[in-house]
Amino acid sequence: MPERGNALDSPRVGLFVTCLVDSMRPNVGFAAVALLKAAGCKVEIPLAQTCCGQPAFNSGADEATKPIARQVIETFEPFDYLVAPSGSCAGMIKAHYPELFADDPVWLERAKRLAGKTHELLSFLVDLRGFRPQNVACKASATYHDSCSGLRELGVKAQPRALLSSVEGLELRPLEGDETCCGFGGTFCVKYSDISNAIVGEKAQNVVATGADLLLGGDLGCLMNMAGKLSREGARTRVFHTAEILAGMSAYAIGEEATGAAGKEAK
Amino acid sequence: MSAPAGTFQERVDKALGNAQLKVALERTTGNARRKRAAAVEAWPDFVAARAAAAAIKDHSIDHMAYYLEMFERNALASGAQVHWARDPDEACRIVIDICKAANAKTVTRSKSMLGEEIGLPHALADAGIRRVETDLAEHIIQLAGETPSHIIWPAAHRTREDVAILFDQYHREKPTAHDVVSMVGSARKELREDFFAADVGISGANFLCADTGAICTITNEGNAELTTTPPRVHIVTAGIEKIVASTEHALQLTRLLVRSATGADLTQYTTFHCGPKRPGDLDGPDQFHIVLVDHGRTEMLTEMPEMLRCLRCGACLNHCVVYRAIGGHAYGGAYPGPMGSVLTPVFDGLEQTRDLPSACTLNGQCRQVCPVDIPLPTMLRHWREQSWRAGYEPKTLRAAIGLWAYFAARPRLYQLAQAVALPAMRLFAKGGWISSLPLASGWTAARDLPKPPGESFLTSIRKGGTP
Numbered sequence: 001m002p003e004r005g006n007a008l009d010s011p012r013v014g015l016f017v018t019c020l021v022d023s024m025r026p027n028v029g030f031a032a033v034a035l036l037k038a039a040g041c042k043v044e045i046p047l048a049q050t051c052c053g054q055p056a057f058n059s060g061a062d063e064a065t066k067p068i069a070r071q072v073i074e075t076f077e078p079f080d081y082l083v084a085p086s087g088s089c090a091g092m093i094k095a096h097y098p099e100l101f102a103d104d105p106v107w108l109e110r111a112k113r114l115a116g117k118t119h120e121l122l123s124f125l126v127d128l129r130g131f132r133p134q135n136v137a138c139k140a141s142a143t144y145h146d147s148c149s150g151l152r153e154l155g156v157k158a159q160p161r162a163l164l165s166s167v168e169g170l171e172l173r174p175l176e177g178d179e180t181c182c183g184f185g186g187t188f189c190v191k192y193s194d195i196s197n198a199i200v201g202e203k204a205q206n207v208v209a210t211g212a213d214l215l216l217g218g219d220l221g222c223l224m225n226m227a228g229k230l231s232r233e234g235a236r237t238r239v240f241h242t243a244e245i246l247a248g249m250s251a252y253a254i255g256e257e258a259t260g261a262a263g264k265e266a267k
Numbered sequence: 268m269s270a271p272a273g274t275f276q277e278r279v280d281k282a283l284g285n286a287q288l289k290v291a292l293e294r295t296t297g298n299a300r301r302k303r304a305a306a307v308e309a310w311p312d313f314v315a316a317r318a319a320a321a322a323i324k325d326h327s328i329d330h331m332a333y334y335l336e337m338f339e340r341n342a343l344a345s346g347a348q349v350h351w352a353r354d355p356d357e358a359c360r361i362v363i364d365i366c367k368a369a370n371a372k373t374v375t376r377s378k379s380m381l382g383e384e385i386g387l388p389h390a391l392a393d394a395g396i397r398r399v400e401t402d403l404a405e406h407i408i409q410l411a412g413e414t415p416s417h418i419i420w421p422a423a424h425r426t427r428e429d430v431a432i433l434f435d436q437y438h439r440e441k442p443t444a445h446d447v448v449s450m451v452g453s454a455r456k457e458l459r460e461d462f463f464a465a466d467v468g469i470s471g472a473n474f475l476c477a478d479t480g481a482i483c484t485i486t487n488e489g490n491a492e493l494t495t496t497p498p499r500v501h502i503v504t505a506g507i508e509k510i511v512a513s514t515e516h517a518l519q520l521t522r523l524l525v526r527s528a529t530g531a532d533l534t535q536y537t538t539f540h541c542g543p544k545r546p547g548d549l550d551g552p553d554q555f556h557i558v559l560v561d562h563g564r565t566e567m568l569t570e571m572p573e574m575l576r577c578l579r580c581g582a583c584l585n586h587c588v589v590y591r592a593i594g595g596h597a598y599g600g601a602y603p604g605p606m607g608s609v610l611t612p613v614f615d616g617l618e619q620t621r622d623l624p625s626a627c628t629l630n631g632q633c634r635q636v637c638p639v640d641i642p643l644p645t646m647l648r649h650w651r652e653q654s655w656r657a658g659y660e661p662k663t664l665r666a667a668i669g670l671w672a673y674f675a676a677r678p679r680l681y682q683l684a685q686a687v688a689l690p691a692m693r694l695f696a697k698g699g700w701i702s703s704l705p706l707a708s709g710w711t712a713a714r715d716l717p718k719p720p721g722e723s724f725l726t727s728i729r730k731g732g733t734p
Contacts, residue, residue: 017724019675023685024717026724045728048678056672058629059664060651064672071676099645148630181588185628190709191664192626194283197713198592199628228714231700255699255717 013041014079016072018089019051020220021241025254028220031247032085032121038247039131041083046075052089058186062100069097070107073114081128082118085243086219087150088186090120095153120150122218122242126159132166136248139169143212144242145203145226147219148181160218160242167245176206184225200229208235214253215239227254271414271596275622278597288424288594295423296585302530303582303636310526320523321639323516324576327477331568334477334510335559341480345542347555352385358560359390362469362502365556366396369500371466377484377491378402379471380418380579381506383601384614385560387469399461401490403454410437416595418602419528419581424594458490468494468552470540472505473524473578474517475559481541482509482557483517485525487534495540501552503540507559508567508575514539520578523638527580563613571646574609576639583633583643589626598623605633605643612650621659624650682725689719 013036021028029045036043053068072093076082084090097111125131142164150156164170183189183199190196203226207215215230215237217223227239238253271278282288307313327334339349352358366374374396376382391398400409404422408415410433415421422430431445434453442453470491472482482503484491495501511517525534544551567575584590584604595603600611600620608623624647633643654660674681695701696718703711710716722730 022724023689024719026720026722026727029724029728045725047725047729049725050675050678050681053672053675056668056675058648058651059660059668060648060653060655061665061668061672062652062655064669067676068672071678148628148632152631152635179632181628181630181632183588183628185630187668188626188628189713190707192279192589193709193712195279195589195592195626196628198283199588200714224717225714228700228710228716231715232702232713252699255715257699257718 010040010042011080012078013043013081013083014076015043015045016049016052016076016082016084016089016093017045018084018086018220020224021085022050024224025220025241027249027252028085028241028243031241031243031249032083034247034249035121035125035131035133035243036083038133039125039129041081041129044079048075052084052092054088054092055187057092057096057100065100066107069100069111073097073107073110076118077110077114080117081124082114083121083124084118085121085241086221087120087147087154087156088219088221090118091149091153093118120154120156120218122163123150123154123156123159126162131163133163133246133248134166135168136166136246137168138245138248138250140213141171141173141211142214142216142245143173143175143207143210144178145175145182145207145215145217145222146179147217147222148179150218151179156218160216163246164216164242170245173210173212175210177203182222182226184222186221189225196225197229200225201233204229204233204235207237208233213238214245216242216245218242223254231255271599275597275599275626278599279593279626282593282597287426287429289592291424291426291429292591292594294426295417295420296591299419299529299581299585303527303585304530306526306530306532316519316523317638317640320520320578321576323511323519324578324639325572327511327516328508328568328572328575330512331507331510334512335475335507337477338475338480338510341478342542342557343480345480345555346545347480347542347557350556350558352558352560352562354562355385355560358385358504358558358562359387361558362387362504363390363394363396365500365502365554366391366394366467369466369554371396371500373397373399373461373465374467374469375399375401375461375465375494375498376405376469377471377486377494378405378415378421379469379504380415380601381471381504381560382469383415384506385504385562387504399458399465401458401462401488401494402486403451403488403490406454406458407433410434414596414601416603417581417584418579418604418606419584424596462490462493463497465494465498467500467502468496468498469502469504470495472503472509472557474520475505475510475557476514476517476539477510478513479539479541481514481539483521484536484538484540485521485534486536486538487529489536492536492538495552496550499552500554500556501540501543503555503557505557505559507561507564508577524578524580527578527582527636527638567613571609571613571649573641574606574646576641577606577610578638579606580638582636582638586632586636588628588630588632605647606641609643609646609650617650617654617657618659621650621654624648624654682723685723686726689723690721692719693721
């Protein structure tokens with residue numbers, strides 16, 4: 001096999017792991033690697049990565065965002081694809097980097113080129129790789145929250161459900177308001193903590209009302225927000241990134257310790 | 268009527284502390300969301316109609332001066348008088364002068380957000396003119412001494428039970444029971460005399476039709492017709508962005524506006540008002556005045572032209588998680604919700620209102636439901652950028668983002684800091700969760716934080732080699 005596989009055969013994928021997965025839940029990164037490999041990709045993880053720059057960009061600090069964005073572009077432009085286990089971060093690179101460099105023809109061109117090959121993980125697996133997980137079981141009921149950026153900027157809705165339908169024993173239950181924001185909003189959730197609390201409080205109620213064992217989604221920020229609220233409210237719902245379920249790497253939910261009593265596969 | 272007082276945070280605290288508010292907001296906006304969704308579902312051409320509506324608005328915005336002049340010519344030909352106002356003061360002065368010339372003691376008013384924007388209720392009070400709000404919800408908030416909290420349902424913050432108390436207290440003929448029919452009956456009797464005794468009727472306009480010089484009002488209660496027909500004088504106050512090229516365009520936009528606002532195909536009343544009473548007409552005003560208000564709109568033509576598409580349907584409010592949590596008064600301007608957070612900085616200045624564009628999760632649902640596809644999240648972020656540039660953002664935030672961005676642009680340095688921070692954070696955990704963390708109270712006040720791992724993903728990869 002040639003060192004650089006062609007895009008159809010064995011594309012070179014640069015995993016943009018995202019700052020939250022990197023710091024808070026490496027398991028999602030390992031699950032993403034496993035899934036991409038199972039889908040026939042050659043996965044590389046550039047070590048010179050931090051964050052897509054959303055905290056600065058969404059604060060209006062465009063000049064502070066640019067060096068971060070330039071570094072992402074430089075690091076990931078050699079790959080056939082940039083794949084991120086987050087609709088929010090992929091949306092930032094795909095939709096907003098070109099906006100950020102609107103007045104800079106050289107970087108605009110590079111930003112657009114990277115945008116063209118940037119994908120959110122779950123939609124990449126389905127839309128570009130035609131992937132379905134094999135021999136993965138998870139005997140549990142689950143409900144699904146569609147994170148806003150993935151849903152509205154990238155059209156991620158059917159793909160995670162298609163993937164999860166291949167998981168043996170998993171029952172998906174509809175969530176009231178599944179397309180309604182959970183109140184995370186990046187820096188919003190700490191800048192306007194009380195408004196965010198009201199929003200995620202309603203979301204947590206809707207999640208609990210499904211009676212599902214698991215809450216799944218594709219963005220760690222939203223998942224941490226909802227998991228943190230569910231924990232604060234004393235709910236028993238276990239929260240995972242969808243990639244963890246699909247890769248069969250669901251021993252510990254968000255907020256469960258490796259040594260804890262709950263240390264077993266999601267049911 | 269008292270405008271909402273205090274800082275944004277104080278108004279938010281007050282709103283979140285009011286359990287009744289959530290009940291009232293959820294009844295109104297929940298109903299609106301369900302009905303809109305059903306209306307869109309039942310309209311196979313919705314997507315195409317939405318694109319056409321945006322194009323219709325863009326056409327009139329791109330040729331605004333041309334169509335406004337056409338409108339003026341045709342309105343004058345119909346016998347109307349046309350007045351141009353640069354700002355709220357000028358607009359109010361024109362209205363008050365017309366009222367004084369007509370020796371008006373009492374004016375009736377049908378709901379107009381432009382009237383709220385220019386402070387017309389205050390101006391009438393200052394001039395000693397009695398104002399009677401005839402829209403049922405406006406009537407409610409006039410009794411309560413409040414301002415509107417929603418652009419379609421001004422009393423969205425009040426429950427039916429609340430309103431019953433107000434009617435019992437203020438109406439000459441109290442409702443016989445606290446059901447909707449009895450309460451509306453009581454309000455109708457209360458307003459009836461004023462409809463016929465008023466000297467001047469003031470309305471807004473949903474559209475200004477350039478081809479005929481007519482103005483269009485879209486209402487459900489018929490109060491606009493009773494406000495504009497019996498009095499001797501009818502005054503229209505309208506923002507210049509209400510201009511459309513033709514009646515046909517107005518009707519196409521109406522299909523989108525009404526479905527997006529209430530989920531109905533049409534409102535009960537869609538009325539085109541064209542000029543004063545003509546010889547042989549049975550009724551109608553002797554004088555018909557149209558006050559066209561700029562108030563920052565010509566600047567928006569270059570700064571944010573898409574915002575001039577806004578039809579004032581309220582769909583973005585009904586679908587906004589922030590509006591649904593805090594209600595309209597917390598925003599502090601005439602227009603709340605996403606569209607209000609874009610407009611209020613134009614009218615009241617960004618420095619005073621910088622919280623509005625920031626207090627948004629940028630989730631994009633407002634744009635999704637907007638009948639004319641206004642890129643509201645992009646515009647809100649644009650305000651944040653201007654606020655950052657102008658130095659209006661708090662120093663602590665500027666410092667925190669600046670420091671973070673410095674590290675984020677330097678991966679080795681970032682990873683060194685991370686290697687210190689993660690184990691330190693773990694010290695605060697009990698089991699798998701952190702319930703209180705210094706410098707992160709914004710997070711932990713509302714929710715637990717998962718205990719971070721001992722080392723980051725990238726550190727593990729570096730140690731183990733690339734997979």
